[in-house]
Amino acid sequence: MAADGFGTIGPAHQDEHDAGNGSGHTCRIITIGNEKGGAGKSTVAMHLCIALLRLGKRVGTIDLDVRQRSFTRYLENRQRWTESTGSRLPMPEMIRVDASDLRSLDEAETQETERFEAALNRLKPECDVIIVDAPGSDTFLSRLAHSNADTLITPLNDSFVDFDLLGDVNPQTLQVLRPSFYSEMVWNCRKMRAQQRKHPIDWIVMRNRISPLEARNKQKVGEALENLSKRIGFRLAPGLSERVIYRELFPAGLTLLDLTEKGSNFAFTMSHVAARQELRELVLMLNLPELVEAELTI
Template sequence: MDAKKKSHIVVWGNAKGGVGKSTLALHFALQCMYEKLSVACFDADGDQGTLFRSIENRRQYCKQQNFSLPVPEIVRFCPSAYETAELSIKDLDLLLQTLENFDVIVIDTQGSDTPLGRYVHQKSSVLVSPITESPLDLDLFVNIREIQEQSHLTLPFGSYAHMVWEQRLNKASQAQEHLEWVVVRNRISHQISRTQLHMEKILKSLAPRVGFHIGPSIGDRSIFRELFSYGLTVMDRDGLTTLAHITARQEIKSMTQYILSLLKKNKY
């Protein structure tokens, strides 16, 4: 990052839950801190509060164990507290302004399509969308039914791809800025399957049309789930030297470097 303070907003978004947004957002935030960047986290899905609770758990764990680990600032934002989307958007902007001196603001979003969620997507410098091997996830990016009916010569957009496309156009017209989009294949099985190869083929075909990058993938490892409840990450436990731990750490580093390279490339 350059010497001049400028917040770079990295949004973790998808139109459904259960894809690993909160887990990867936490790992990305901590890896940025280990790389000497100042980081604030913003849980825009504060009604569920997964990212918020994980960071609070991290703070409590460090206190109980007398550990000195980096802990990012965290803001919990509860959309249900507002009568209208307009009011929630206004307060969200005010809260983000209080974080503008941080190098990176990491935002975790709701797993649904809402007016607030659309606005948060539009605010991003880089949008990161985890996707698992489930056809339910893929259907949000490309309309599987229309592919099966062979009614399109080109891959038809799914609902989430449509939404991101609209927010990208809005950002370009209103702020004259480009929205970079990265799709991260998450919880990838170690055994190559027909479904895995099929999804990889479709995503590679869809990427240039929709305009997203396919970032480094993350394997399906229980260590992510085991550490998350404590607010810990695979970067924190240097004493763990199992192959799964070392590989998971390298995957997070690769993913983080890929996202940061897009920020530097576009001089956000």
């Protein structure tokens, strides 16, 4: 691992790593996955990462989005901000996994599997939680991230356009007609995981960028998600409301939990207090051991 906490699993980093430390230490793998762009995956990944760090968890992160790298850029912005302001902000161990450039599909998938497993094995002995930002499309790396998850979080914009990623519903009754391609992919990953390990994948769907207005469409999306959760077996999280602050924080690499830090020029408002409460509720949904509501001081 590089001294600054960033590393790359690619052509220059093909060495093997030991997966465990023999002490009974366990590490939770949390994958943030969604095959539709613009759902706020990297924002969710970043805020969960910093929240868990501030709660005393040792956190590692893996960026598999080989095209956009939003999660990596977010953390790079954070590192530059700390250097320029002299602040000491919590930072995770970060590994970026590169896609294979081999022409043979079988060889490329084998190489990508080795790179992903090497990243996991490098972080597992040192971390309580590993957060994986999966690609926003159906790729082999994305399927690896989903099938290796202990917890899968799928952010979903609060609209029927994004709901279609999960399933098709009757527009009048809101009853589920059939699951979508993404739901089927997750189902296959869950079956594979169940065959390989004792613990199944805990799937959480969170409504993201929720409008503060009680619009009819918002209520219908909520009802449809409740119906779908019973059909395909995911837990529904409250999610994060639509707030301009999330877009403003990215260039500085900051989160809602950093607004009172040295060098921050953001005014702390009641809206931010409400946003922090939403984040607390999301962290509680993870059901992490030794983490109870009384300890959530974020």
